[in-house]
Amino acid sequence: MRYWLMKTEPETFGVEHLGAAPRRTSAWDGVRNFQARNMLRDEMQRGDEAFLYHSSCDVPGIAAIMRIAKSGYPDATAFERKHHHYDADSDPANPRWFMVDVQLQRRLKRVITLEELRAHAARELKGMVLLRPGNRLSITPVEAAHWKFILTLE
DNA sequence: GCCAACGTTGGC
DNA sequence: GCCAACGTTGGC
Numbered sequence: 430m431r432y433w434l435m436k437t438e439p440e441t442f443g444v445e446h447l448g449a450a451p452r453r454t455s456a457w458d459g460v461r462n463f464q465a466r467n468m469l470r471d472e473m474q475r476g477d478e479a480f481l482y483h484s485s486c487d488v489p490g491i492a493a494i495m496r497i498a499k500s501g502y503p504d505a506t507a508f509e510r511k512h513h514h515y516d517a518d519s520d521p522a523n524p525r526w527f528m529v530d531v532q533l534q535r536r537l538k539r540v541i542t543l544e545e546l547r548a549h550a551a552r553e554l555k556g557m558v559l560l561r562p563g564n565r566l567s568i569t570p571v572e573a574a575h576w577k578f579i580l581t582l583e
Numbered sequence: 584g585c586c587a588a589c590g591t592t593g594g595c
Numbered sequence: 596g597c598c599a600a601c602g603t604t605g606g607c
Binding site for chain 1 (some may be wrong): 591592593594
């Protein structure tokens with residue numbers, strides 16, 4: 430089992446959108462970056478766990494834990510002409526973009542902020558992809574040791 | 584294959 | 596709103 434961190438803007442798709450109904454799953458659509466696509470398509474497996482990270486907001490940070498409920502499958506929004514994420518170059522016979530289904534496991538008791546994570550960047554969280562300068566990837570792998578440490582901050 | 588121009592991301 | 600850091604595009 431692997432661990433991931435998935436970024437989202439809370440106003441667009443935050444923890445509230447995942448929530449409420451138990452066992453509800455949501456498709457993580459709209460990823461239009463090849464590196465992230467490769468992870469969605471090739472690496473993320475059902476049962477993996479992922480931090481839900483809120484970006485572009487007042488307090489960026491980790492807000493919840495999700496479980497991958499379904500491994501990668503074609504992102505159908507790429508084929509919908511009217512859709513915000515439409516991509517004319519994605520051929521339904523050979524889809525370019527992929528998504529996974531996620532399921533909320535639990536909200537964290539509090540948001541673990543980017544600032545806090547950065548405070549440990551030189552030691553406990555050394556090498557964490559999220560903290561690398563210039564990183565913009567919306568999906569990043571998380572090492573098991575980092576995952577555990579972050580939960581101790583909660 | 585190079586690289587400049589451009590668009591996007593995302594913290595601040 | 597600013598801007599650095601990337602990714603993508605497209606001319607050559």
